[in-house]
Amino acid sequence: EEDYDGAIRRCALNALQKVSLRSGAQIFMIENDIIRWIVQTVKLERDDLSETSLQYLTALLMNMTLKKLGKAKCEK
Secondary structure (H helix, E strand, O other), X not given: OOOOOOHHHHHXXXXXXXXXXXXXXXXXXXHOOHHHHHHHHHHHHOOOOXXXXXXXXXXXXXXXXXXXXXXXXXXX
């Protein structure tokens, strides 16, 4: 019953963004194509995302680029 970009989603994005500061979590997320998911989400849902969700997604993407592997995935 919750909105598509509701509180539960924002909390999940917040948790992902916070845990993405850890090296092991970064590698796991990068290897499981979170960068592609972030880009697709922003591209397809840009108009429906709250400002908070967009901030969490961009911060998460930034954290993924702290690793060389993440930078390489972003180039693709």
